Amino acid sequence: xxxxxxxxxxxxxxxxxxxxxxxxxxxxxxxxxxxxxxxxxxxxxxxxxxxxxxxxxxxxxxxxxxxxxxxxxxxxxxxxxxxxxxxxxxxxxxxxxxxxxxxxxxxxxxxxxxxxxxxxxxxxxxxxxxxxxxxxxxxxxxxxxxxxxxxxxxxxxxxxxxxxxxxxxxxxxxxxxxxxxxxxxxxxxxxxxxxxxxxxxxxxxxxxxxxxxxxxxxxxxxxxxxxxxxxxxxxxxxxxxxxxxxxxxxxxxxxxxxxxxxxxxxxxxx
Numbered sequence: 493x494x495x496x497x498x499x500x501x502x503x504x505x506x507x508x509x510x511x512x513x514x515x516x517x518x519x520x521x522x523x524x525x526x527x528x529x530x531x532x533x534x535x536x537x538x539x540x541x542x543x544x545x546x547x548x549x550x551x552x553x554x555x556x557x558x559x560x561x562x563x564x565x566x567x568x569x570x571x572x573x574x575x576x577x578x579x580x581x582x583x584x585x586x587x588x589x590x591x592x593x594x595x596x597x598x599x600x601x602x603x604x605x606x607x608x609x610x611x612x613x614x615x616x617x618x619x620x621x622x623x624x625x626x627x628x629x630x631x632x633x634x635x636x637x638x639x640x641x642x643x644x645x646x647x648x649x650x651x652x653x654x655x656x657x658x659x660x661x662x663x664x665x666x667x668x669x670x671x672x673x674x675x676x677x678x679x680x681x682x683x684x685x686x687x688x689x690x691x692x693x694x695x696x697x698x699x700x701x702x703x704x705x706x707x708x709x710x711x712x713x714x715x716x717x718x719x720x721x722x723x724x725x726x727x728x729x730x731x732x733x734x735x736x737x738x739x740x741x742x743x744x745x746x747x748x749x750x751x752x753x754x755x756x757x758x759x760x761x762x
Contacts, residue, residue, distance in 0.1 A: 494692070495620055497553035497647045497716040498708040502629070505546040510534070518542055521644040524714055526761055529558060531640040540639045541632045544646070548573065548627040552620065552649045555716045556631070557734045558642025558762075559615040561585045565636035567617065572628040579624050585633055586615065618732050620649060620721045643734060643761075645716050650708055652754075654696040661691055687760040688733055690717065694754040702743050702754055709737060714761050733760045 502522045509518035509530060516531035521542065532540045554569060561567075567585035571578050629646055633639045694705075709715065714736055720728035735758040742755040 493651055493721045494719050495649050495651050495721040497555070497645065497649045499647045499713070500645045501546050501549050501551060502544050502644060502646050505544040508543045510539070510541045521641050526642060529640055529642040532638055535637045538637055539632065539634050540636070541630065542644070544629040546627060548625065550623050550625050550648055551646050552623050553645065553647055553716055554619045554621070555645035555734060556617045556641055557645070559585070559617065560640040561615070561633060562636035566634045568632040568634070569619070570630040571624055571626040572630070573626050578626055579621070581619065585617070585636065616732070616734070618716060618718065620718070645734065650704070652694040652697060653701060687762050689760070690719070690731060690733070690735070690758045692719070692756060696751045697754050698751060702752060705741060705754060712736070717758050733758070735760045
């Protein structure tokens with residue numbers, strides 16, 4: 493199932509942390525600039541927390557992006573409605589990219605973890621949940637001396653009625669400048685940083701579905717996307733990202749048809 497989460501309720505939240513390095517405050521985790529991050533400041537303590545308090549609302553997507561944590565660490569997420577705990581999830585904090593035996597030998601770290609230098613596999617955690625009414629999010633890391641997070645997302649989710657067409661694909665682009673050649677003919681280019689681009693066509697969209705899609709996306713804010721929310725496979729990890737829609741939404745349909753198709757491209761935020 494394809495799912496989007498367009499709005500982040502944490503943008504207006506009050507954020508606190510168990511500790512923070514100078515200049516790496518907890519509020520950085522909800523800034524859409526992605527230029528700063530939160531870093532814990534207690535290297536001899538293996539329990540670190542972030543807490544977000546916000547106006548009561550219904551959510552169904554939690555995302556942690558640009559996450560740096562020890563591979564052995566555990567992550568506990570708690571959602572509260574007032575003083576009542578309404579959801580608690582404990583799971584490994586580190587994202588396994590490939591299952592055992594999958595992927596080319598040596599491309600990723602032992603056990604399927606991302607290896608240094610594999611820039612596209614920035615650590616993240618995305619959880620798709622049932623609708624939960626809450627006003628507080630607690631994120632707890634245990635078993636890691638240092639924790640660093642670039643962005644945290646919490647919001648409602650939306651799915652098109654009939655999924656995506658078969659022309660769905662993931663490609664890679666980079667921030668490299670145009671390659672030039674010096675007088676000796678040697679090519680010159682800057683160091684590239686890769687990011688993913690997903691192109692999808694949403695099928696059999698009714699007019700009201702397209703209107704919902706236009707209303708949900710403001711044209712700028714980062715969104716969370718996955719093509720396979722019901723899976724825990726490499727394919728699902730590969731398609732899941734924090735990104736922005738570029739080039740708008742292309743809605744096309746045959747004359748007098750009840751249905752249309754909406755094409756869009758999402759570029760990963762890094």
